[in-house]
Amino acid sequence: MRLSRYFLPLLKETPSDATIASHKLMLRAGMVRQNSAGIYTWLPLGFKVLKKIEQIVREEQNRAGAVEMLMPTIQSADLWKQSGRYDAYGPEMLRITDRNDREMLFGPTNEEMLTDVFSSDVRSYKDLPKMLYHVQWKFRDERRPRFGVMRGREFLMKDCYSFDLTPEDARKSYHKMFVAYLKTFQRLGLKAVPVKAATGPIGGDLSHEFHILAETGESEIFCDKRILELDPIGDVDFDSDLSEIVEARTRLYARADEEHEGWNFEDLPEDQRVSARGIEIGHIFYFGTKYSEPFNAKVQGPDGKPTAVEMGSYGIGVSRLVGGIIEASHDENGIIWPEDVSPFDVGIINLKSGDEDCDRVADELYQALIAAGLDPLYDDTSDRGGVKFSRMDLIGLPWQIVIGPRGLKDGIVELKHRRTGERENLSPEAAVAKLTG
Amino acid sequence: MRLSRYFLPLLKETPSDATIASHKLMLRAGMVRQNSAGIYTWLPLGFKVLKKIEQIVREEQNRAGAVEMLMPTIQSADLWKQSGRYDAYGPEMLRITDRNDREMLFGPTNEEMLTDVFSSDVRSYKDLPKMLYHVQWKFRDERRPRFGVMRGREFLMKDCYSFDLTPEDARKSYHKMFVAYLKTFQRLGLKAVPVKAATGPIGGDLSHEFHILAETGESEIFCDKRILELDPIGDVDFDSDLSEIVEARTRLYARADEEHEGWNFEDLPEDQRVSARGIEIGHIFYFGTKYSEPFNAKVQGPDGKPTAVEMGSYGIGVSRLVGGIIEASHDENGIIWPEDVSPFDVGIINLKSGDEDCDRVADELYQALIAAGLDPLYDDTSDRGGVKFSRMDLIGLPWQIVIGPRGLKDGIVELKHRRTGERENLSPEAAVAKLTG
Structure with a gap:
C-alpha cells in the first residue's frame, strides 16, 4: 500500500480521558476514532490488526473442531426471559423496542440464542459432540466506558458453545478449548496465564480466565512463577486426551483478586510467587444444563431417554486483544507489533520523494516485496524525513527500510528492526532477501 | 469437513411465509434459521457462502483502490439530526436510548458517520481522492420483513464512500465503483444490469441500481437486450479512463419501474426489448456536497480556499446476494452454486459407511482432495443412499463423487456434475485429477 493512497490520520494530541498506553497509541497511530462514549470506528490500520487477530482466533477454533456460524446482533427479549437473565442482566443490557413494540436487545452474549437454535435441530446423542462458534459484535452498556477498546461498549467477541451428552464429554470439550486458547494467545505473541475463576452470572462449576500480565491490567494476578516458564505448546491432536496439557497449567497456583487464597499462595517459596496486574483476554465456562x-x-x-445436553461457553475478546497486545508491546516511540498481527510486514521510507534514484529504488523494493508475498507500507509522501521516521516508529511495523540519496550513492539502503532498534546497511536485493528468507 | 462433525440441520417442511425459492431453499438446506421477524442466524453452510461473497466483494473493492475500515453498528442520533435525516428516515430506523438517556440508533447506512470521521482528519486537497468502505451489519426496521434474507431487518452490506475535490474527479470515482461492481457480479456468476436510478432520499444527481433478472424480483426491469449480450469485462487498470466501459453499458436503455420511459423503450425494435423482473443487488450514488x-x-x-468535498456512496447487499444467487441458480432438487461461492467445492457420498473398502476409498479421496487444495464435504453418516443423494443435491455443491461397493469392484467411482446432471464413471485418481486439473 502506498501511504499517499491510504487513510492514516495520525493524532498529535490525545484527549485527557486516554490514560493508558494502548488507548493513547491507538488514537495517535490512527487506528481508531471514537464516535460516542465507548463506541469506535476502526480506521484502516486498526481494522487490519483486528482482522489478523480474528483470523488467528478462527484458525485455532477450527483446528480444535469448532464450526463457525453467525448469530445476529439483535435478539428477542423473550429468549432472555426464558432463561431468567432478562432482569438479572441489569442496565448493561441495551434494550430496544422495535416499531411493533416488541422487546428486543443488542446481544451481550449468545447462550440463550444458540441453545434455542440447537434445541430445535438436534435430536439424537449421535449428533454430539458439537462445538459451534461465531465472531460477532456485542454491546454492553458499560456505566463508565474507558481504556479505549479495552472497555468499550460495542466490542468484537469470539464466543464458542459446546454441546455434549455427558459431563465427562463436556470436560473433553472444555479441554479442547483450553488448549486452543493457549495456542491462540501463543500465536498472538502473548504469554497468557489461565487462572481459576468464579463462574458468576453465567453459572456452572468449572471456569478459567486467561490473563496477560501488563501494568495497566484491571485485575491483580497471583501465580506460581513456573506457569510463566512452561514450554510453548506444539502440534496437538485434538482427538487425543488433552488432560495432561491442561493439568500442567492448572495444578500450579494462579488466581485473580476475587478468587485469591492468600494462605495457598504463601505456601510457595517467595522467589516463586508472582503478583502482577492482569488483563483478561479470554474466559471459558462449563455450566452443565x-x-x-x-x-x-x-x-x-x-x-x-431424553437427556438435557451438557454445555460450556468460551469467549475471547477480539477487539480488546488489540489493546492488550499494545499494552504488552510498546515503547516510548510507539507500538511494536508482533509479526503475526502487524498491519503491514514492513515499512518503506523514501527520504526524498521526487528524487529520481530514490523513487526508482523505493518503487522496485516495493514491487519486489509484494512479489515475494509480503505486504509493505510505502511512505511515498513528500513529508520531511523526521516526520516519516517518527510516524513509522509510532505505527510499529516490525521492519523498516530507509532509502536516502546518500546511501544510494553506495548502493545501499538501511534496514531497521523496530523492536531492537538494530540497523543494518545493505543492498536493496539483500534487504528483500533478508525479509523473505 | 466430515458431515458427522458438521452442523447441517436440514428442514423438511418450510413455514408458509416462505414463498420464494431462495427463502425456502435456504431454510431447507440448513443455511439460515429465523430468530425473529427478518432476523436470521447464519448456520455454518450459509455462513460459508456469505463469507465467500463478502471476500469477492472485498477483493474487487481493494482492486478499485478503496480502503477497508469498519464503523460501529450503533450511532449517535446527533449525527443524523445534523444531516436532517433523523426525522426524515421514519419508522424504518431502529431508535435506541442508552442507559444515560442518550438517543442512539442502529445504523441503516453511514454517510453521516464517515463524513464526520473524514472531516475531522482530512485537511488538504493533496489528501484526495479517497475511497473508504466497510462491510458491516445494518438494521432497517422493515414494516413487513419477507423473502428471507432478501428483505430482512438485520442485513450485511458493503458500503463505500468517495471523497473528491471536484465534480470531475467525483465522476472518476463513480466510474471506478461502477466497473468494480460489474466485475464483482461477474465473479459471482451473475449477469447484472445497471439501470439509471432516481437518487431518492440520499440525494444527488447521478445514480445507478444493479439488478439481476429473476422471476421473483421486486422490480420490473425494461432494458435493451444488447446490454445482456455485452462481453464480460477483463483486466482493468483503475487508474486509466474508464468512461468507455461505463458508457458502453449506460448508453443502452435500462430502467426500473419508477424511472421507466415507455416512449423511449418503444423506440427499440421489438425483438430487442427485454422486460423482466429484477432483484436489486447494488446501488451507487453521486451526491455532491x-x-x-x-x-x-x-x-x-x-x-x-476551503472547499466542500464532492462525495458518492456505493452499496452492495452482501446478505441479500446469497438469496439473489439462489433465485438465479436452482432447480427442483435444490440449489446450484456457482463454483466461486459454493460452500464446499465437492461433496463425497459414501454409500456404505462401515464397509471397509468404501470407507478406505472415501477417506483416501477426501484426503487427496484436501491435499490438492480443495474443500470437500464428506458425507460419512450412516444415512441411506437416497437421503444422501437428495441432501447433496439440495445443498448444491458443483460436484459430487459417489462411492459404492458395486463400482468399487471395478475400481470406479461416479463423478456427477450438479448443474448438468452429467455422470461419469472413473477411477478415484482420475476423479481427483479431473477436479483439480
Missing part, C-alpha cells in the same frame, strides 16, 4: 433445561435442549440418549 | 456541507467536510483547495 443451566440453559439446556429451560430451553428443553434434549437429545435422545443411547438408552432412548 | 449534500453531506460535506452540513458536516463542514472541507479541504484546502489548490487556491488556498
Whole structure:
C-alpha cells in the first residue's frame, strides 16, 4: 500500500480521558476514532490488526473442531426471559423496542440464542459432540466506558458453545478449548496465564480466565512463577486426551483478586510467587444444563431417554486483544507489533520523494516485496524525513527500510528492526532477501 | 469437513411465509434459521457462502483502490439530526436510548458517520481522492420483513464512500465503483444490469441500481437486450479512463419501474426489448456536497480556499446476494452454486459407511482432495443412499463423487456434475485429477 493512497490520520494530541498506553497509541497511530462514549470506528490500520487477530482466533477454533456460524446482533427479549437473565442482566443490557413494540436487545452474549437454535435441530446423542462458534459484535452498556477498546461498549467477541451428552464429554470439550486458547494467545505473541475463576452470572462449576500480565491490567494476578516458564505448546491432536496439557497449567497456583487464597499462595517459596496486574483476554465456562433445561435442549440418549445436553461457553475478546497486545508491546516511540498481527510486514521510507534514484529504488523494493508475498507500507509522501521516521516508529511495523540519496550513492539502503532498534546497511536485493528468507 | 462433525440441520417442511425459492431453499438446506421477524442466524453452510461473497466483494473493492475500515453498528442520533435525516428516515430506523438517556440508533447506512470521521482528519486537497468502505451489519426496521434474507431487518452490506475535490474527479470515482461492481457480479456468476436510478432520499444527481433478472424480483426491469449480450469485462487498470466501459453499458436503455420511459423503450425494435423482473443487488450514488456541507467536510483547495468535498456512496447487499444467487441458480432438487461461492467445492457420498473398502476409498479421496487444495464435504453418516443423494443435491455443491461397493469392484467411482446432471464413471485418481486439473 502506498501511504499517499491510504487513510492514516495520525493524532498529535490525545484527549485527557486516554490514560493508558494502548488507548493513547491507538488514537495517535490512527487506528481508531471514537464516535460516542465507548463506541469506535476502526480506521484502516486498526481494522487490519483486528482482522489478523480474528483470523488467528478462527484458525485455532477450527483446528480444535469448532464450526463457525453467525448469530445476529439483535435478539428477542423473550429468549432472555426464558432463561431468567432478562432482569438479572441489569442496565448493561441495551434494550430496544422495535416499531411493533416488541422487546428486543443488542446481544451481550449468545447462550440463550444458540441453545434455542440447537434445541430445535438436534435430536439424537449421535449428533454430539458439537462445538459451534461465531465472531460477532456485542454491546454492553458499560456505566463508565474507558481504556479505549479495552472497555468499550460495542466490542468484537469470539464466543464458542459446546454441546455434549455427558459431563465427562463436556470436560473433553472444555479441554479442547483450553488448549486452543493457549495456542491462540501463543500465536498472538502473548504469554497468557489461565487462572481459576468464579463462574458468576453465567453459572456452572468449572471456569478459567486467561490473563496477560501488563501494568495497566484491571485485575491483580497471583501465580506460581513456573506457569510463566512452561514450554510453548506444539502440534496437538485434538482427538487425543488433552488432560495432561491442561493439568500442567492448572495444578500450579494462579488466581485473580476475587478468587485469591492468600494462605495457598504463601505456601510457595517467595522467589516463586508472582503478583502482577492482569488483563483478561479470554474466559471459558462449563455450566452443565443451566440453559439446556429451560430451553428443553434434549437429545435422545443411547438408552432412548431424553437427556438435557451438557454445555460450556468460551469467549475471547477480539477487539480488546488489540489493546492488550499494545499494552504488552510498546515503547516510548510507539507500538511494536508482533509479526503475526502487524498491519503491514514492513515499512518503506523514501527520504526524498521526487528524487529520481530514490523513487526508482523505493518503487522496485516495493514491487519486489509484494512479489515475494509480503505486504509493505510505502511512505511515498513528500513529508520531511523526521516526520516519516517518527510516524513509522509510532505505527510499529516490525521492519523498516530507509532509502536516502546518500546511501544510494553506495548502493545501499538501511534496514531497521523496530523492536531492537538494530540497523543494518545493505543492498536493496539483500534487504528483500533478508525479509523473505 | 466430515458431515458427522458438521452442523447441517436440514428442514423438511418450510413455514408458509416462505414463498420464494431462495427463502425456502435456504431454510431447507440448513443455511439460515429465523430468530425473529427478518432476523436470521447464519448456520455454518450459509455462513460459508456469505463469507465467500463478502471476500469477492472485498477483493474487487481493494482492486478499485478503496480502503477497508469498519464503523460501529450503533450511532449517535446527533449525527443524523445534523444531516436532517433523523426525522426524515421514519419508522424504518431502529431508535435506541442508552442507559444515560442518550438517543442512539442502529445504523441503516453511514454517510453521516464517515463524513464526520473524514472531516475531522482530512485537511488538504493533496489528501484526495479517497475511497473508504466497510462491510458491516445494518438494521432497517422493515414494516413487513419477507423473502428471507432478501428483505430482512438485520442485513450485511458493503458500503463505500468517495471523497473528491471536484465534480470531475467525483465522476472518476463513480466510474471506478461502477466497473468494480460489474466485475464483482461477474465473479459471482451473475449477469447484472445497471439501470439509471432516481437518487431518492440520499440525494444527488447521478445514480445507478444493479439488478439481476429473476422471476421473483421486486422490480420490473425494461432494458435493451444488447446490454445482456455485452462481453464480460477483463483486466482493468483503475487508474486509466474508464468512461468507455461505463458508457458502453449506460448508453443502452435500462430502467426500473419508477424511472421507466415507455416512449423511449418503444423506440427499440421489438425483438430487442427485454422486460423482466429484477432483484436489486447494488446501488451507487453521486451526491455532491449534500453531506460535506452540513458536516463542514472541507479541504484546502489548490487556491488556498476551503472547499466542500464532492462525495458518492456505493452499496452492495452482501446478505441479500446469497438469496439473489439462489433465485438465479436452482432447480427442483435444490440449489446450484456457482463454483466461486459454493460452500464446499465437492461433496463425497459414501454409500456404505462401515464397509471397509468404501470407507478406505472415501477417506483416501477426501484426503487427496484436501491435499490438492480443495474443500470437500464428506458425507460419512450412516444415512441411506437416497437421503444422501437428495441432501447433496439440495445443498448444491458443483460436484459430487459417489462411492459404492458395486463400482468399487471395478475400481470406479461416479463423478456427477450438479448443474448438468452429467455422470461419469472413473477411477478415484482420475476423479481427483479431473477436479483439480
